Amino acid sequence: MASAELLQQIEDGNLHKRIPISSYQEQIKPIFETLSKIDISIKFDPKKHLAFKSSYLQTIKRTTMEEFGTFAKDQISNIGASEPFPLFTEEAVEIMRAEILREEVFTKWSRVSYNSTTGLDCVIRGYAKYTSPFTYAAWTHPDTVAAISSMAGVELEVIMDYEVAHINIAMKSQDLAKNEKINEKRKLSIGGSKITNDDIPAVVGWHNDSYPFVCVLMLSDTSSMIGGETLVKTGNGEIIPVSGPAKGKATVLxxxxxxxxxSIPLGYTERITSVTSYRAKNSMLPETSVLKTVKPECNWGSLYDEFYPEWINYRMNVISDRSLEIKKIFNNALENGEKFDKLKAFELLQDLENYTANTWKEMQVSEAEYATHSKFDKENEN
Ligand SMILES: [Fe+2]
Known part of the structure; x- marks a missing residue:
């Protein structure tokens, strides 16, 4: 059972997982200072800031679910993943960096990443709508959503404001980055680079995301970075790499x-990604979202009093859309003089019931999840 103290900490917004101001000053502020000339009052203009071209649909490789050998009945698109494609211009990326790395954003919204490995790994979540108008407008502009939807092969909708531009920041010292690069070169020269299924060094191990689709945008210079691909396991156990994006580029998955x-990239000193999650815009398409990796009890960047109301809001939108659609299906049938299809009614209503039930069931937290939380705390105390 979770202790009363832990429950209180979670409800208070995981304040105990904030990044110390000294870490901001040592590691983030020097980057922020290089952006001092960037004007963050600029308004997002898709003509100026969106780098996407519809020709990418022909030129950028997209791997289908069949090619991955993972066709699923409840997939929302035949597209599984894309190679990196230009999404935002250099200017747009610099404005996003300048907005996000401000002290007031960082100190209030950043939290230690629950899967932190080395250095300073943190997340910044839920901040965009309140603090970063350019970033928020860039991701939510209809032209941006249309661009990402076209690459994903299905019309998408941002799942909720909380998931607009989720930031992952990983920092390492110059020395560590240099040593990693030397070691990697040595390994390659003695032919030890072959990786097998079980020994892939990972930032996040094998998992499925919580939401149907994701778009990952790179906000850092990756020219001296080694590795860092996303690896996808196919239906027959093969592993297929999907390249990580360079600065300003994005991938959909x-x-x-x-x-x-x-996989863990090597040789970087700073790696910042911005991730937005989506569901299908058509609420009648399968909606398989869960809270596994994002609920406040597991992901410290999700603040209890802000995250859960947004979750309920988006779920109620889907339930409301679905209810109206079900009503329409049977009204139309009646108007057209068709026979009443009771089995179809059972099927649609049971789906709606399951979806509603999953909305609260997903908010439940297992003992194992609380235990992971406590285990992490103990490890970090030592
Ligand atoms: Fe993931």
């Missing part, structure tokens, strides 16, 4: 249905 792993 049907992460709910594809088992994947984020």
């Amino acid at each position: 049907q992460g709910r249905k594809l088992l994947h792993l984020a």
